[in-house]
Amino acid sequence: xxxxxxxxxxxxxxxxxxxxxxxxxxxxxxxxxxxxxxxxxxxxxxxxxxxxxxxxxxxxxxxxxxxxxxxxxxxxxxxxxxxxxxxxxxxxxxxxxxxxxxxxxxxxxxxxxxxxxxxxxxxxxxxxxxxxxxxxxxxxxxxxxxxxxxxxxxxxxxxxxxxxxxxxxxxxxxxxxxxxxxxxxxxxxxxxxxxxxxxxxxxxxxxxxxxxxxxxxxxxxxxxxxxxxxxxxxxx
Amino acid sequence: xxxxxxxxxxxxxxxxxxxxxxxxxxxxxxxxxxxxxxxxxxxxxxxxxxxxxxxxxxxxxxxxxxxxxxxxxxxxxxxxxxxxxxxxxxxxxxxxxxxxxxxxxxxxxxxxxxxxxxxxxxxxxxxxxxxxxxxxxxxxxxxxxxxxxxxxxxxxxxxxxxxxxxxxxxxxxxxxxxxxxxxxxxxxxxxxxxxxxxxxxxxxxxxxxxxxxxxxxxxxxxxxxxxxxxxxxxxxxxxxxxxxxxxxxxxxxxxxxxxxxxxxxxxxxxxxxxxxxxxxxxx
Numbered sequence: 001x002x003x004x005x006x007x008x009x010x011x012x013x014x015x016x017x018x019x020x021x022x023x024x025x026x027x028x029x030x031x032x033x034x035x036x037x038x039x040x041x042x043x044x045x046x047x048x049x050x051x052x053x054x055x056x057x058x059x060x061x062x063x064x065x066x067x068x069x070x071x072x073x074x075x076x077x078x079x080x081x082x083x084x085x086x087x088x089x090x091x092x093x094x095x096x097x098x099x100x101x102x103x104x105x106x107x108x109x110x111x112x113x114x115x116x117x118x119x120x121x122x123x124x125x126x127x128x129x130x131x132x133x134x135x136x137x138x139x140x141x142x143x144x145x146x147x148x149x150x151x152x153x154x155x156x157x158x159x160x161x162x163x164x165x166x167x168x169x170x171x172x173x174x175x176x177x178x179x180x181x182x183x184x185x186x187x188x189x190x191x192x193x194x195x196x197x198x199x200x201x202x203x204x205x206x207x208x209x210x211x212x213x214x215x216x217x218x219x220x221x222x223x224x225x226x227x228x229x230x231x232x233x234x235x236x
Numbered sequence: 237x238x239x240x241x242x243x244x245x246x247x248x249x250x251x252x253x254x255x256x257x258x259x260x261x262x263x264x265x266x267x268x269x270x271x272x273x274x275x276x277x278x279x280x281x282x283x284x285x286x287x288x289x290x291x292x293x294x295x296x297x298x299x300x301x302x303x304x305x306x307x308x309x310x311x312x313x314x315x316x317x318x319x320x321x322x323x324x325x326x327x328x329x330x331x332x333x334x335x336x337x338x339x340x341x342x343x344x345x346x347x348x349x350x351x352x353x354x355x356x357x358x359x360x361x362x363x364x365x366x367x368x369x370x371x372x373x374x375x376x377x378x379x380x381x382x383x384x385x386x387x388x389x390x391x392x393x394x395x396x397x398x399x400x401x402x403x404x405x406x407x408x409x410x411x412x413x414x415x416x417x418x419x420x421x422x423x424x425x426x427x428x429x430x431x432x433x434x435x436x437x438x439x440x441x442x443x444x445x446x447x448x449x450x451x452x453x454x455x456x457x458x459x460x461x462x463x464x465x466x467x468x469x470x471x472x473x474x475x476x477x478x479x480x481x482x483x484x485x486x487x488x489x490x491x492x493x494x495x496x497x498x499x500x501x502x503x504x505x506x507x508x509x510x511x512x513x514x515x516x517x518x519x
Binding site for chain 2: 023024044045048049052053057117118121122124125126129130132133137138204207208211212213214215217218219220221222223224225228234235
């Protein structure tokens with residue numbers, strides 16, 4: 001057992017214990033650690049964004065642009081940084097109720113530009129490629145009579161799963177999409193298909209929940225591992 | 237009050253104690269339970285194995301301390317693998333919380349493996365913009381990163397001399413606790429044809445399986461389990477494998493509690509229904 005002599009490890013260990021004390025009940029130690037986390041995170045992000053974003057993308061080009069303008073008498077592309085700079089200032093008008101409406105200009109520009117930027121990429125990556133992948137994988141159709149032929153000729157778990165997994169996926173996609181189709185009342189064929197969709201959704205939620213449990217346990221393991229190894233030196 | 241009545245009203249703090257014991261004991265006394273390697277993790281390993289020595293790998297450390305216990309071990313494992321295979325690694329961050337973690341992990345792994353900064357790896361640091369940064373690397377990495385994290389011009393870094401865009405990079409590995417893998421797929425893969433592998437938290441893993449079946453991602457490392465699998469593949473145990481015993485014990489405990497909770501709930505409901513049936517009408 002080699003207890004750490006680093007003050008930072010002790011601080012981290014004390015804050016970890018403060019946070020976990022909430023599991024017993026809410027208390028001032030937990031509140032202290034929680035507020036400290038929020039404050040430190042906000043301060044850290046402010047500094048990082050200012051030094052990595054505002055200074056190189058706004059202050060530096062403006063400085064270069066105005067220096068060139070006043071010393072050489074010519075305007076360079078660096079001065080274009082005035083436009084995003086002004087839009088950024090407009091966002092801050094939300095702090096003044098009388099002129100707060102001006103912030104919408106900046107937000108409108110931001111949303112418009114952002115949508116234009118992401119629509120094509122998202123359309124291809126998340127919709128077109130996924131539709132294609134639902135029916136064809138690795139240049140082979142997922143629904144194949146030949147696969148069923150293999151299953152009949154050489155029956156086994158491998159051939160069975162190979163034959164039915166593709167059709168099952170197509171059924172799952174269609175049934176789940178039907179569940180989210182609200183323009184028709186869910187009765188008859190549509191209702192039955194939607195119910196099958198619910199089954200697929202439940203399987204999906206179950207998988208996500210299982211993974212979520214695993215993720216949360218992993219975080220706990222990470223913290224306890226820190227306490228036992230870095231702080232107390234019990235585990236190596 | 238029978239066992240199941242008491243079970244349904246148990247103070248949840250007893251469950252917390254059980255979970256804590258279930259984590260501490262396997263960490264102190266490892267059980268050495270087997271870890272099987274899943275195909276998505278093996279695919280990442282195989283892809284890195286297939287790269288010729290000298291082929292650059294871009295590793296984007298897109299997470300912050302809140303997901304470090306899961307993503308830290310897999311970052312270390314991927315770096316170890318790349319250094320072992322003599323693949324130059326370009327480290328960068330799209331998440332503002334990532335630089336400190338990327339530095340700590342890369343320094344530790346570099347010391348263990350003898351990798352040299354500037355020759356075997358370089359750290360470009362954080363750049364705001366996400367999508368814009370990914371798009372700019374498709375044209376020239378110098379547009380977003382004219383200098384590295386230490387303000388050293390990119391052209392003065394030996395390993396970066398011949399690297400300009402995705403066409404010079406063998407593989408992009410994004411290690412993320414948020415939706416950055418979607419952006420890497422949408423722009424680096426779809427627009428520039430870059431090969432993408434992702435390491436994500438377990439919460440997110442299920443969401444990224446569709447990208448595997450379409451080939452938009454070549455592989456996926458999901459959560460601490462994925463990290464443990466990768467550590468097993470490279471033969472260097474780390475925090476991933478160390479945590480697997482505890483993970484298994486806690487999963488068994490949770491499954492047991494779910495089963496007992498449901499049995500108790502069903503028995504309680506049956507008792508209530510019987511009570512309603514035997515109660516005189518109008519009572």
